[in-house]
Amino acid sequence: MPLSAMHDITGPARAAGRGIGAFNVIGIEHAEAIVAAAERAGAPVVLQISENCAAYHGALEPIARACLAVARSATVPVVVHLDHATNPDLVYEAARLGVGSVMYDASQLPYEKNVRMTAEVTRWCQQRNVWVEAELGEIGGKNGVHSPSARTDPEEAASYVAATGIDALAVAVGSSHAMLSRDAVLDIELIARIRQAVGVPLVLHGSSGVPDRDLAAAVRAGMTKINIATQLNKVFTTAIRQSLADDGTMVDPRRYGAAGREAVASEVIRLLGAIGGDISEPLSSVERTAGAAGYRGPTPGGRRRQGPGRLAGHRSP
Numbered sequence: 001m002p003l004s005a006m007h008d009i010t011g012p013a014r015a016a017g018r019g020i021g022a023f024n025v026i027g028i029e030h031a032e033a034i035v036a037a038a039e040r041a042g043a044p045v046v047l048q049i050s051e052n053c054a055a056y057h058g059a060l061e062p063i064a065r066a067c068l069a070v071a072r073s074a075t076v077p078v079v080v081h082l083d084h085a086t087n088p089d090l091v092y093e094a095a096r097l098g099v100g101s102v103m104y105d106a107s108q109l110p111y112e113k114n115v116r117m118t119a120e121v122t123r124w125c126q127q128r129n130v131w132v133e134a135e136l137g138e139i140g141g142k143n144g145v146h147s148p149s150a151r152t153d154p155e156e157a158a159s160y161v162a163a164t165g166i167d168a169l170a171v172a173v174g175s176s177h178a179m180l181s182r183d184a185v186l187d188i189e190l191i192a193r194i195r196q197a198v199g200v201p202l203v204l205h206g207s208s209g210v211p212d213r214d215l216a217a218a219v220r221a222g223m224t225k226i227n228i229a230t231q232l233n234k235v236f237t238t239a240i241r242q243s244l245a246d247d248g249t250m251v252d253p254r255r256y257g258a259a260g261r262e263a264v265a266s267e268v269i270r271l272l273g274a275i276g277g278d279i280s281e282p283l284s285s286v287e288r289t290a291g292a293a294g295y296r297g298p299t300p301g302g303r304r305r306q307g308p309g310r311l312a313g314h315r316s317p
């Protein structure tokens with residue numbers, strides 16, 4: 001059950017005006033940390049594998065199967081999603097592997113071709129119950145060539161959604177990919193206008209560059225899926241760098257890997273608080289979302305190594 005369908009978590013979240021955290025995985029440590037954090041927060045979560053991540057591993061299958069396994073053992077709803085696939089073949093492979101949600105990114109194509117290709121991929125996916133996100137307006141930052149000044153036009157967004165049949169739309173509203181600073185300025189008013197014009201969940205890419213208060217404002221204005229990648233890599237690498245600096249004789253990757261994993265988990269909990277409401281409050285909103293997805297709460301004495309146990313520290317060989 002905890003391996004969930006995207007529709008089951010984004011549908012209730014959109015209706016309630018809440019955000020869903022979608023975090024990019026690099027290695028299995030990221031997946032473990034993200035899911036452990038979601039379990040601690042009692043929130044549903046999305047594990048995302050980008051086309052670039054699959055290329056890093058040499059293939060989609062090993063990292064996809066790892067994420068699916070981590071998702072299946074979770075005590076909260078977890079969706080595994082293919083992020084920024086520019087090649088339809090990768091979308092088809094993801095679906096065959098059991099990944100139930102994909103982003104097909106044809107945003108670099110001229111509008112008409114973007115519509116035609118996206119509609120074709122969407123038809124194929126929806127016949128197999130695979131949820132499709134697509135992009136209009138080319139969000140900046142990938143390959144370093146596009147500026148954060150790109151903007152999605154609300155009317156064009158509505159026609160694009162109607163013409164392609166997609167399940168969710170990634171929009172350009174001021175954020176940019178791979179930002180190391182958190183000072184992007186979002187066009188909150190534009191988000192509200194697109195939310196009015198479009199009947200499917202909206203996706204914010206490049207959210208690592210957006211300060212927490214603006215992420216919360218973006219969700220209030222109508223954003224549902226909040227994609228975060230670079231921010232986790234920042235804390236992961238910083239923790240590992242510190243761990244190695246603290247002990248110049250350390251050679252066991254499990255020791256510094258555990259430090260990186262714990263840092264990612266802490267950051268995910270903080271970000272889930274920013275986009276999903278204050279998690280120090282009673283978890284009613286999250287529980288409603290999770291409940292609508294069929295989640296009935298952790299099983300007492302359930303599976304091994306849930307929650308904090310998932311991140312249990314280093315053990316000697």
Ligand SMILES: [Zn+2]
Pocket residue numbers: 084139177205206227
């Ligand atoms: Zn993106």
